[in-house]
Amino acid sequence: MDNASHSSHGDDGVALRQRRSHLSRDLQHALVLREGAEEDDDAQLEDSEGYYPEALALVQDGLREKASDLHLDPMTGGVLIRYRIDGVLLDSLLLSGAQATRLINQLKILAKLDPTPAFSPRSGRVTLELDGRELDLRMTVAPCLNGEKLSIRMLESRGVYRDLDELGFEDSDYAKIEGWLDDLAGMLLVAGPTGSGKTTTLYGLLHRMKVFERHLLTIEDPVEYEVPGVTQIQMDPRHGLDFSAGVKTMLRLDPDYMLLGEIRDEASARAACDASASGKGLMSTLHSRDAVGVVSVLRNYGLTDLEISANLSMVVSQRLVRTLCEDCRVQQPPNQEETRWFRSVGMTPPEEVWHASGCETCGELGFSGRCGVFEIWRVDGEDYELILAHADERSIQEQLAKKGHRFLLDDALAKLEKGVTTVDELRQMGGLGRWRG
Numbered sequence: 001m002d003n004a005s006h007s008s009h010g011d012d013g014v015a016l017r018q019r020r021s022h023l024s025r026d027l028q029h030a031l032v033l034r035e036g037a038e039e040d041d042d043a044q045l046e047d048s049e050g051y052y053p054e055a056l057a058l059v060q061d062g063l064r065e066k067a068s069d070l071h072l073d074p075m076t077g078g079v080l081i082r083y084r085i086d087g088v089l090l091d092s093l094l095l096s097g098a099q100a101t102r103l104i105n106q107l108k109i110l111a112k113l114d115p116t117p118a119f120s121p122r123s124g125r126v127t128l129e130l131d132g133r134e135l136d137l138r139m140t141v142a143p144c145l146n147g148e149k150l151s152i153r154m155l156e157s158r159g160v161y162r163d164l165d166e167l168g169f170e171d172s173d174y175a176k177i178e179g180w181l182d183d184l185a186g187m188l189l190v191a192g193p194t195g196s197g198k199t200t201t202l203y204g205l206l207h208r209m210k211v212f213e214r215h216l217l218t219i220e221d222p223v224e225y226e227v228p229g230v231t232q233i234q235m236d237p238r239h240g241l242d243f244s245a246g247v248k249t250m251l252r253l254d255p256d257y258m259l260l261g262e263i264r265d266e267a268s269a270r271a272a273c274d275a276s277a278s279g280k281g282l283m284s285t286l287h288s289r290d291a292v293g294v295v296s297v298l299r300n301y302g303l304t305d306l307e308i309s310a311n312l313s314m315v316v317s318q319r320l321v322r323t324l325c326e327d328c329r330v331q332q333p334p335n336q337e338e339t340r341w342f343r344s345v346g347m348t349p350p351e352e353v354w355h356a357s358g359c360e361t362c363g364e365l366g367f368s369g370r371c372g373v374f375e376i377w378r379v380d381g382e383d384y385e386l387i388l389a390h391a392d393e394r395s396i397q398e399q400l401a402k403k404g405h406r407f408l409l410d411d412a413l414a415k416l417e418k419g420v421t422t423v424d425e426l427r428q429m430g431g432l433g434r435w436r437g
């Protein structure tokens with residue numbers, strides 16, 4: 001591959017990166033039809049209200065490739081179509097000016113946006129039914145240097161939550177969660193950085209609890225997915241419905257269990273604690289590096305050691321990694337960087353590790369879908385004593401290690417050995433080498 005000559009094509013350097021035009025299969029087909037029709041002077045392909053062949057083809061491509069977002073990025077020479085798949089942004093087709101203008105117009109009309117070029121960012125949304133699935137498209141148009149940028153977030157309105165056993169829990173971890181679900185007391189917190197799949201796990205839990213025919217209430221900001229059979233309340237601080245008011249309202253509605261979208265400040269931490277202290281089970285998410293880190297975060301949000309130890313029942317800490325395609329993954333001796341990574345986490349590098357390759361099944365990506373790397377902490381009597389004694393994270397971790405606790409790194413290494421994912425994916429997770437039991 002002669003990169004030097006490619007870079008001179010005035011293509012904003014995109015030629016340097018790999019283009020995956022096969023991702024836009026339906027769109028390419030629609031564009032070919034369009035060209036043919038123009039040559040035949042066929043009036044049938046006239047753009048009109050309710051007729052958006054290229055726009056629908058693009059959405060169809062996104063749906064088939066399981067993209068979470070679609071991007072139309074203007075650059076010199078045209079507009080680049082990009083797909084976010086399993087968290088990674090992949091370049092696909094570069095459309096000419098005329099093709100792009102038509103596609104963008106169709107998309108805007110579809111989302112009921114003004115089709116004239118935008119001078120400030122605008123958003124619109126539309127619900128579509130494609131292949132029997134209901135899709136919620138949230139579109140944002142923003143003016144930028146080379147023209148208008150358009151991005152589309154694709155959300156399935158129903159049935160997006162995956163069942164807990166599909167998320168990648170080891171059997172022993174899964175058993176711990178099942179045990180807590182039978183008991184349903186105190187606080188269960190799902191912890192991890194942004195984009196670590198916390199919401200997916202939470203909805204998986206919700207779905208599972210619904211099966212037990214309990215009265216469930218949620219207060220969320222925003223309500224991301226509708227869960228049939230669960231009462232979901234949208235937070236609305238401008239009308240006085242904040243976390244603490246929401247929790248008070250929820251308690252009056254006599255739930256068996258409550259879900260608070262996120263603990264992100266003192267007010268929401270306080271609200272979560274009040275709900276849990278009332279004897280109802282409470283579930284929420286929180287930003288934290290690992291399971292034990294949750295204790296420090298709650299302390300920083302103003303909860304006392306007594307409140308934390310009295311209410312904290314279980315922590316699920318997690319990260320997301322891409323899952324290797326089982327049809328094409330290969331085993332090879334670890335390269336230099338991988339060897340270094342194993343040493344950095346205190347491990348002897350194995351003879352061979354799994355690498356991504358690429359085949360027809362996975363669309364040449366080498367990966368297919370994502371799964372969680374988990375750490376489950378069921379807070380027990382000894383842990384409560386340490387929290388009450390204001391022990392630091394390190395001391396709590398040391399005690400857990402003595403009891404054979406599985407840390408994030410232990411789950412990560414198990415997934416590596418099984419060929420679920422690669423060292424590269426784990427390296428990008430970061431924060432793994434800090435502590436190992």
Ligand SMILES: [Zn+2]
Nearest residue numbers: 325328359362
């Ligand atoms: Zn493959």
